[in-house]
Amino acid sequence: MVVDKGYEKAAHLYDLFDTKENIDFFFRYGKEAGVILDIGAGTGRIAIPLAKRGVKVVCIEPSPAMRNEFSQKLKHQSDLSDKITLIAGDVQSFELPEVFPAVFLSGSFDHIPDSERVTSLQNINRHLKLEGKLIFDVYIGGMKDSPLALIDTVKRGDYEYKRFIGTKTLPDDTIEVLLAYETYKQGKLIEKIEQPSSAVITTRVKVHELLHETGFSIKNEYGDYHFSPFKEGDSFLIIEAIKSK
Ligand SMILES: C[S@@+](CC[C@H](N)C(=O)[O-])C[C@H]1O[C@@H](n2cnc3c(N)ncnc32)[C@H](O)[C@@H]1O
Numbered sequence: 001m002v003v004d005k006g007y008e009k010a011a012h013l014y015d016l017f018d019t020k021e022n023i024d025f026f027f028r029y030g031k032e033a034g035v036i037l038d039i040g041a042g043t044g045r046i047a048i049p050l051a052k053r054g055v056k057v058v059c060i061e062p063s064p065a066m067r068n069e070f071s072q073k074l075k076h077q078s079d080l081s082d083k084i085t086l087i088a089g090d091v092q093s094f095e096l097p098e099v100f101p102a103v104f105l106s107g108s109f110d111h112i113p114d115s116e117r118v119t120s121l122q123n124i125n126r127h128l129k130l131e132g133k134l135i136f137d138v139y140i141g142g143m144k145d146s147p148l149a150l151i152d153t154v155k156r157g158d159y160e161y162k163r164f165i166g167t168k169t170l171p172d173d174t175i176e177v178l179l180a181y182e183t184y185k186q187g188k189l190i191e192k193i194e195q196p197s198s199a200v201i202t203t204r205v206k207v208h209e210l211l212h213e214t215g216f217s218i219k220n221e222y223g224d225y226h227f228s229p230f231k232e233g234d235s236f237l238i239i240e241a242i243k244s245k
Helices: 011-017 023-033 047-052 064-075 114-126 204-213
Strands: 035-039 056-061 084-088 100-105 128-139 146-156 159-169 174-185 188-200 216-222 236-243
Touching (some): 011 064, 011 146, 011 159, 023 035, 023 047, 023 128, 047 056, 047 064, 047 084, 056 064, 114 128, 114 204, 204 216
Parallel strands (some): 100 128
Antiparallel strands (some): 128 236, 146 159, 216 236
16 A cells, blocks of 8 residues: 655646756766765656766655656656666665665655654665765754645646645644645636645754764755855755765
Protein backbone atom coordinates (compact mmCIF):
# COMPACT_ATOMS: atom_id res chain seq x y z
CA MET A 1 0.00 0.00 0.00
CA VAL A 2 1.25 3.48 -0.85
CA VAL A 3 1.38 5.91 2.06
CA ASP A 4 0.46 9.36 0.79
CA LYS A 5 2.99 11.73 2.36
CA GLY A 6 1.71 14.67 0.37
CA TYR A 7 2.56 14.06 -3.27
CA GLU A 8 0.23 11.33 -4.54
CA LYS A 9 -2.78 13.37 -5.65
CA ALA A 10 -1.29 16.41 -7.32
CA ALA A 11 2.04 15.21 -8.75
CA HIS A 12 0.78 16.06 -12.26
CA LEU A 13 0.49 19.72 -11.16
CA TYR A 14 3.84 19.90 -9.34
CA ASP A 15 5.96 21.39 -12.14
CA LEU A 16 3.29 23.99 -12.98
CA PHE A 17 3.57 25.61 -9.59
CA ASP A 18 7.00 24.63 -8.33
CA THR A 19 9.12 26.90 -10.45
CA LYS A 20 11.84 27.81 -7.94
CA GLU A 21 14.78 29.31 -9.77
CA ASN A 22 17.48 27.09 -8.33
CA ILE A 23 18.77 25.11 -11.30
CA ASP A 24 21.86 27.30 -11.77
CA PHE A 25 22.56 27.06 -8.04
CA PHE A 26 22.52 23.24 -8.10
CA PHE A 27 24.35 23.13 -11.41
CA ARG A 28 27.33 24.87 -9.83
CA TYR A 29 27.67 21.92 -7.42
CA GLY A 30 26.76 19.37 -10.09
CA LYS A 31 29.45 20.61 -12.45
CA GLU A 32 32.07 20.47 -9.70
CA ALA A 33 31.06 16.94 -8.60
CA GLY A 34 30.26 15.36 -11.99
CA VAL A 35 27.88 12.92 -10.35
CA ILE A 36 25.14 13.74 -7.85
CA LEU A 37 22.82 11.81 -5.58
CA ASP A 38 19.50 13.73 -5.60
CA ILE A 39 17.28 12.58 -2.72
CA GLY A 40 13.57 13.40 -2.92
CA ALA A 41 14.15 14.16 -6.59
CA GLY A 42 10.43 14.54 -7.26
CA THR A 43 9.56 15.00 -10.92
CA GLY A 44 13.19 15.45 -11.93
CA ARG A 45 12.77 19.23 -11.93
CA ILE A 46 16.46 19.62 -11.00
CA ALA A 47 17.90 16.31 -12.21
CA ILE A 48 16.76 16.65 -15.83
CA PRO A 49 18.23 20.09 -16.55
CA LEU A 50 21.46 19.10 -14.80
CA ALA A 51 21.69 15.89 -16.84
CA LYS A 52 21.12 17.95 -20.00
CA ARG A 53 24.17 19.96 -18.99
CA GLY A 54 26.27 16.81 -18.62
CA VAL A 55 25.92 15.95 -14.92
CA LYS A 56 25.20 12.33 -13.98
CA VAL A 57 22.33 12.18 -11.47
CA VAL A 58 21.21 9.23 -9.37
CA CYS A 59 17.74 9.99 -7.99
CA ILE A 60 15.95 8.60 -4.96
CA GLU A 61 12.21 9.27 -4.75
CA PRO A 62 9.65 7.53 -2.50
CA SER A 63 6.42 8.81 -4.09
CA PRO A 64 5.06 6.59 -6.90
CA ALA A 65 3.12 9.54 -8.35
CA MET A 66 6.21 11.77 -8.47
CA ARG A 67 8.31 8.93 -9.95
CA ASN A 68 5.62 8.42 -12.56
CA GLU A 69 5.78 12.10 -13.59
CA PHE A 70 9.58 11.86 -13.70
CA SER A 71 9.50 8.67 -15.81
CA GLN A 72 6.99 10.18 -18.26
CA LYS A 73 9.37 13.08 -18.83
CA LEU A 74 12.32 10.71 -19.29
CA LYS A 75 10.41 8.84 -22.04
CA HIS A 76 10.81 11.94 -24.20
CA GLN A 77 14.50 12.31 -23.29
CA SER A 78 16.07 9.06 -24.46
CA ASP A 79 19.43 10.87 -24.81
CA LEU A 80 19.52 11.18 -21.00
CA SER A 81 19.23 7.44 -20.32
CA ASP A 82 22.93 7.12 -19.44
CA LYS A 83 22.84 10.26 -17.30
CA ILE A 84 19.83 9.66 -14.99
CA THR A 85 18.97 6.73 -12.75
CA LEU A 86 15.66 6.86 -10.87
CA ILE A 87 15.29 4.62 -7.82
CA ALA A 88 12.32 4.10 -5.48
CA GLY A 89 13.52 4.75 -1.94
CA ASP A 90 13.40 6.82 1.21
CA VAL A 91 16.21 8.99 2.59
CA GLN A 92 16.32 7.00 5.81
CA SER A 93 16.62 3.53 4.32
CA PHE A 94 17.90 3.63 0.71
CA GLU A 95 20.98 1.54 0.07
CA LEU A 96 23.34 1.92 -2.87
CA PRO A 97 26.65 0.17 -3.47
CA GLU A 98 28.50 3.39 -4.32
CA VAL A 99 29.52 6.62 -2.61
CA PHE A 100 29.02 10.07 -4.15
CA PRO A 101 30.97 13.34 -4.18
CA ALA A 102 27.76 15.30 -3.53
CA VAL A 103 24.17 14.84 -2.32
CA PHE A 104 21.23 17.20 -2.88
CA LEU A 105 18.04 17.46 -0.85
CA SER A 106 15.92 20.19 -2.41
CA GLY A 107 12.58 20.79 -0.70
CA SER A 108 12.81 17.38 0.96
CA PHE A 109 14.48 17.88 4.34
CA ASP A 110 11.41 19.65 5.80
CA HIS A 111 9.38 16.49 5.20
CA ILE A 112 11.67 14.25 7.27
CA PRO A 113 10.04 13.75 10.70
CA ASP A 114 12.19 14.83 13.66
CA SER A 115 12.48 11.22 14.84
CA GLU A 116 14.02 10.18 11.47
CA ARG A 117 16.46 13.03 10.97
CA VAL A 118 19.52 11.48 12.65
CA THR A 119 19.18 8.14 10.83
CA SER A 120 18.49 9.96 7.55
CA LEU A 121 21.61 12.11 7.83
CA GLN A 122 23.65 9.07 8.89
CA ASN A 123 22.42 7.24 5.81
CA ILE A 124 23.37 10.19 3.60
CA ASN A 125 26.78 10.31 5.30
CA ARG A 126 27.32 6.60 4.46
CA HIS A 127 26.69 7.38 0.79
CA LEU A 128 29.12 10.30 0.61
CA LYS A 129 32.86 10.25 -0.04
CA LEU A 130 34.96 11.74 2.75
CA GLU A 131 34.81 15.54 2.25
CA GLY A 132 31.87 15.06 -0.09
CA LYS A 133 29.18 17.74 0.00
CA LEU A 134 25.62 17.71 1.25
CA ILE A 135 23.54 20.60 -0.08
CA PHE A 136 20.06 21.07 1.34
CA ASP A 137 17.44 23.70 2.13
CA VAL A 138 15.34 23.97 5.26
CA TYR A 139 12.68 26.29 6.67
CA ILE A 140 13.56 27.60 10.10
CA GLY A 141 11.64 29.55 12.68
CA GLY A 142 7.90 29.70 13.21
CA MET A 143 5.09 30.02 10.73
CA LYS A 144 1.76 31.79 11.13
CA ASP A 145 -1.25 29.49 10.97
CA SER A 146 -3.50 30.40 8.09
CA PRO A 147 -6.84 29.21 6.72
CA LEU A 148 -6.96 27.96 3.13
CA ALA A 149 -6.11 30.90 0.84
CA LEU A 150 -5.27 31.33 -2.84
CA ILE A 151 -1.52 31.64 -3.41
CA ASP A 152 -0.93 31.08 -7.14
CA THR A 153 -2.76 31.17 -10.43
CA VAL A 154 -1.23 29.79 -13.61
CA LYS A 155 -2.77 30.11 -17.08
CA ARG A 156 -2.02 27.71 -19.94
CA GLY A 157 -4.16 28.24 -23.06
CA ASP A 158 -7.79 27.37 -22.23
CA TYR A 159 -6.78 26.17 -18.78
CA GLU A 160 -6.39 28.05 -15.52
CA TYR A 161 -4.87 26.40 -12.45
CA LYS A 162 -5.27 27.74 -8.92
CA ARG A 163 -3.36 26.65 -5.86
CA PHE A 164 -4.47 27.30 -2.28
CA ILE A 165 -2.62 26.71 0.99
CA GLY A 166 -3.69 26.44 4.61
CA THR A 167 -1.35 25.71 7.53
CA LYS A 168 -1.68 24.75 11.15
CA THR A 169 1.22 24.31 13.57
CA LEU A 170 0.92 21.51 16.12
CA PRO A 171 2.53 21.65 19.60
CA ASP A 172 5.41 19.38 18.46
CA ASP A 173 6.43 21.94 15.74
CA THR A 174 4.96 19.82 13.00
CA ILE A 175 2.99 21.86 10.49
CA GLU A 176 -0.09 20.37 8.93
CA VAL A 177 -0.19 21.72 5.40
CA LEU A 178 -3.25 21.54 3.21
CA LEU A 179 -2.72 22.30 -0.47
CA ALA A 180 -5.79 22.53 -2.66
CA TYR A 181 -5.84 22.79 -6.43
CA GLU A 182 -8.58 23.85 -8.83
CA THR A 183 -8.37 23.39 -12.57
CA TYR A 184 -10.66 25.41 -14.85
CA LYS A 185 -11.20 24.85 -18.57
CA GLN A 186 -12.65 27.90 -20.35
CA GLY A 187 -13.77 29.17 -16.94
CA LYS A 188 -15.47 25.94 -15.88
CA LEU A 189 -14.16 24.04 -12.83
CA ILE A 190 -13.13 20.58 -14.04
CA GLU A 191 -10.87 19.26 -11.25
CA LYS A 192 -10.53 19.91 -7.55
CA ILE A 193 -7.88 18.23 -5.40
CA GLU A 194 -7.09 18.48 -1.71
CA GLN A 195 -3.63 17.28 -0.73
CA PRO A 196 -2.64 17.23 2.94
CA SER A 197 1.01 16.86 3.96
CA SER A 198 3.18 17.69 6.91
CA ALA A 199 6.45 19.49 7.46
CA VAL A 200 8.69 20.06 10.46
CA ILE A 201 9.73 23.50 11.65
CA THR A 202 13.17 23.60 13.17
CA THR A 203 15.84 26.08 14.15
CA ARG A 204 19.26 26.80 12.73
CA VAL A 205 20.86 25.68 15.99
CA LYS A 206 19.06 22.33 15.87
CA VAL A 207 20.15 21.80 12.26
CA HIS A 208 23.76 22.57 13.23
CA GLU A 209 23.56 20.09 16.13
CA LEU A 210 22.13 17.40 13.87
CA LEU A 211 24.89 17.87 11.31
CA HIS A 212 27.65 17.71 13.90
CA GLU A 213 26.10 14.61 15.46
CA THR A 214 26.01 12.84 12.10
CA GLY A 215 29.56 13.58 10.92
CA PHE A 216 29.21 16.81 8.96
CA SER A 217 30.83 20.20 9.23
CA ILE A 218 29.27 23.34 7.78
CA LYS A 219 31.10 25.04 4.95
CA ASN A 220 28.60 27.68 3.79
CA GLU A 221 25.14 28.94 4.64
CA TYR A 222 23.03 30.87 2.17
CA GLY A 223 19.74 32.73 2.48
CA ASP A 224 18.71 32.22 -1.14
CA TYR A 225 19.65 30.44 -4.34
CA HIS A 226 21.81 33.32 -5.52
CA PHE A 227 24.49 32.46 -2.95
CA SER A 228 23.57 35.44 -0.73
CA PRO A 229 25.00 34.77 2.72
CA PHE A 230 22.41 33.69 5.33
CA LYS A 231 21.36 36.56 7.61
CA GLU A 232 20.00 36.25 11.14
CA GLY A 233 16.20 36.47 10.84
CA ASP A 234 15.99 34.74 7.43
CA SER A 235 13.40 31.97 7.49
CA PHE A 236 14.97 29.97 4.69
CA LEU A 237 18.40 28.41 5.04
CA ILE A 238 20.49 26.60 2.45
CA ILE A 239 23.40 24.63 3.86
CA GLU A 240 26.54 23.37 2.17
CA ALA A 241 27.94 20.77 4.57
CA ILE A 242 31.01 18.55 4.23
CA LYS A 243 31.33 14.96 5.35
CA SER A 244 34.05 15.30 7.98
CA LYS A 245 33.94 11.74 9.34
C1 LIG B 1 9.04 19.73 -2.54
S1 LIG B 1 9.34 18.21 -3.32
C2 LIG B 1 10.91 18.54 -4.04
C3 LIG B 1 11.18 17.77 -5.29
C4 LIG B 1 12.48 18.15 -5.99
N1 LIG B 1 13.63 17.88 -5.15
C5 LIG B 1 12.45 19.61 -6.40
O1 LIG B 1 13.24 20.40 -5.87
O2 LIG B 1 11.61 19.95 -7.24
C6 LIG B 1 9.77 17.14 -1.97
C7 LIG B 1 10.08 15.74 -2.40
O3 LIG B 1 10.62 15.05 -1.27
C8 LIG B 1 10.12 13.74 -1.30
N2 LIG B 1 10.22 13.15 0.04
C9 LIG B 1 9.37 13.30 1.08
N3 LIG B 1 9.75 12.54 2.11
C10 LIG B 1 10.88 11.90 1.72
C11 LIG B 1 11.74 10.95 2.34
N4 LIG B 1 11.51 10.50 3.58
N5 LIG B 1 12.79 10.47 1.63
C12 LIG B 1 13.04 10.92 0.38
N6 LIG B 1 12.25 11.83 -0.26
C13 LIG B 1 11.19 12.30 0.41
C14 LIG B 1 8.69 13.89 -1.79
O4 LIG B 1 8.15 12.68 -2.25
C15 LIG B 1 8.86 14.95 -2.87
O5 LIG B 1 9.10 14.40 -4.12
